[in-house]
Amino acid sequence: MPEKLKVVLCWHMHQPAYYDWHSEQYQLPWTYLHGIKDYVDMVAHLEAVPNARAVVNFAPTLLEQLDDYVQQIQAFLREGTPIRDPLLAALTSQPAHQPFLNQPAGETNKDATVITAARLKLIDQCLRANQERLIKRFKPYQALAEVANSFKQNAKLVTYLDEQYVIDLLMWYHLAWLGETVRRQDSRVKVLIEKGRGFSELERRQLLEIIGELLGGIIPRYKTLMEKGQIELSVTPYAHPIMPLLLDVFSAREAIPNVNFAGISCYPDGKERVRWHMHEGIKTFEQHFGCKPTGCWPSEGSVSEATVRLMEEFNIKWVASGTGVWHNSMKKAKLDHQSLHRPYRLYKSSVNCFFRDDNLSDLIGFEFAKWHADDAVAHLIHHLENIARAAPTTGATVVSLILDGENAWEYYPENGYYFLSTLYRQLANHPQLELTTFSRCLEVAVAPLPTLVAGSWVYGTFSTWIGDKDKNRAWEMLIEAKHVFNRVIAQLSPEQQTAAGRQLAICEGSDWCWWFGDYNPATAVRDFERLYRLHLTHLYRLLGEPPPAYLNLSFASGHGDPATGGVMRRGQESGT
Structure with a gap:
């Protein structure tokens, strides 16, 4: 009897830091609203199907805010x-x-x-x-x-x-x-x-x-499922930074050689900052779940060779990214006829790399909300069965379905109730498919990965975070603040250093640049642009330095009307 095709559902739960320490108020309510809707519903669906399996990734800033x-x-x-x-x-x-x-x-x-x-x-x-x-x-x-x-x-x-x-x-x-x-x-x-x-x-x-x-039941309920072995919980670096860009901002050229870096220089001491985010992220994970994570969903699936090798320092056994990164890496290595649906590993690395199936994941994120739940699940399973049938020829062993765990469901009837319950039941009991977790796939034979082109799950590039004039302006402000941080940090008390380092981490998060750009909706750009300036202003205060006057002035606005309000992106650009 042929071995079942492994299928991993990985839900990334994430909210940035919405709390403004100066005003002592949350500026946006999305953490608790998604908590009472999406995080509660997802764990309830898993509880209802005990033989279902999934990976749930929690951003540390989300855990702390909950x-x-x-x-x-x-x-x-x-x-x-x-x-x-x-x-x-x-x-x-x-x-x-x-x-x-x-x-x-x-x-x-x-x-x-x-x-x-x-x-x-x-x-x-x-x-x-x-x-x-x-x-x-x-x-x-x-x-x-x-x-x-x-x-x-x-x-x-x-x-x-x-x-x-x-x-x-x-x-x-x-x-x-x-x-x-x-x-x-x-x-x-x-x-x-x-x-x-x-x-x-x-x-x-x-x-x-x-x-x-x-809200009080969310973390204990997920922890219980983890302890039962039903789900795997994984981690993201503390404040959700784009690690490859902190390590080397010019790594964005690997996927887009002509990317615009106007006004941007390398981020000072980026490697130490990445280590800080990983250390604090794992520490926060341990505090809430009582164990160390095996795997890491790098913020936005953003990877580079340097990033993956750095994960070894933290005993991370797996990371995941998107189809675009896999495609760019295969193209650079001149490897044809390789399968997206299997784990890969860099030379002399102990970290397995899994790659998101963009087409199937985006069906869940953007298309199936318009379908009847039974038809949507049948369509998805039909695709998976086709991959399973072709596996002896293609070498497919693991299909990775990775997507936002909170934002898709309000576009579904009844918050995705019928879709998710049907999906879990049918995948958990399918004769050809094994619903599992990434850690349970670590013994699957890996394919060699001669090179890894730096990029994210969004288009296989970093264009969502750098290259646009507003995104670049945000990087300029962050880099300037980091230079001030480096200049004065040794003069502060240990308590002040800790507070400033944590606030710097919040400013390093990926969410701010995600929203900058005219293609985003005006309301969201206004909210996140203002919050970014508030966070930078508070950082300067913690450093005992006067905030620059430009932090009082808006520098980004939006005029677009993207799908799902811009809270999610497709893995591939339209027409690619």
């Missing part, structure tokens, strides 16, 4: 300690818009203009959801949203909205963001949804309690 939200909610429920996320705090604030006034709780601001602005901020946030799948699905929420959109056209009319309207809109925003498994299983949530309007102070607090329970 834990912080749990601590905040518990402190509020016990002692009334203010919650430091304005949107979450609004659930139980009196009035609801109080956290958006930028003043201490209990103080009253009677300025109608200020109150209107705060209410508009809250209302605008409560509309930041998928129109088709999250808003229109619930008739009460849709009705509230229609009123909100009409009032946004004439801001003065917002003062005439009664408080109950704002409360109901806020409640429905959070009810819509709950995971589908939660809505189906939690009787308290069912009662709130059935009520539909006129939510009381007690019901607002109850919903906050539910959110606290959901």
Whole structure:
């Protein structure tokens, strides 16, 4: 009987650092919103199919923020300690818009203009959801949203909205963001949804309690599945930096020889910074899961030969990247008729390299949301069966399906409930396919990898993070800040050095440059560009240096309308 084709589903769970230490507030709510929807749903689907297998990769900054939200909610429920996320705090604030006034709780601001602005901020946030799948699905929420959109056209009319309207809109925003498994299983949530309007102070607090329970259960539930051997948990460097660019910014030329480096020089002491991110990332992983990771999903699947060899220092046994990197590497090595679907290894390296099947992964990320779940899963399995049948000729042994674990599902009916449950059941019980993890594939025969062309899973290049004028400007600012860091760090106390090093790491994260560029939507660019400047400003403060005046000025804007709002990319550019 022929050996089964191994299939690895790898879900990358990631959120950047949204907390601004200067204002002592979270600037964006996506960590806790994705927590109560996508991280909860994914673990519930795995729990429901015990013989299913998957790899789940957690970014350390996400783990820390999830834990912080749990601590905040518990402190509020016990002692009334203010919650430091304005949107979450609004659930139980009196009035609801109080956290958006930028003043201490209990103080009253009677300025109608200020109150209107705060209410508009809250209302605008409560509309930041998928129109088709999250808003229109619930008739009460849709009705509230229609009123909100009409009032946004004439801001003065917002003062005439009664408080109950704002409360109901806020409640429905959070009810819509709950995971589908939660809505189906939690009787308290069912009662709130059935009520539909006129939510009381007690019901607002109850919903906050539910959110606290959901967030508090995420890490323990994944840890339990890991301890059972059902899933593998892997790590990403601490703040999700593009490691090859920190090691050598000019490695971007390997995939795009004519990349624009205007204004950019090499990143100072990049190798030590990569080591810092790996050390702190593994340390954070251990604190939450009680063990060391075997594998690493490098931020955005960004790899280079230097990056992979550096992983050996941390006893990492596997990394993964994308089809584009594999294709570029095969082309450079002049190797034909090789299979994407197998592990590779550089000469004298102990690290296995797996490569994402872009076509199949992007079907999940971008196309199957429009399909009936049964048809989508059947189509995917048909492709996998074809790969399995051809394996004796092609040498295929492992198919890697790797994608964002949080952003695709709001485009699916019921948050991907039917797709994911069907996918796990059918793959777990398929006679020709073995659903497994990367660590369980380490004994599979590896193919030699003579060279590895530096790049990421996005197009096989680093064009998402460098080469555009706004992206390059962000690198300029970061490099300048790093020079200041190097100049003054020895003068600081050990505690100050630790705080500054961690803040520098946040500024080194990949998320900022991801969003810079005209092809991205204006709202997202505005949010992340502002947050990047706030993080750099705070770094200068920690270093005891005056922040440059340019950090008060916006340097990037967006005008695009990309698929899925830009939160995900396809592995290959259209037409390639």
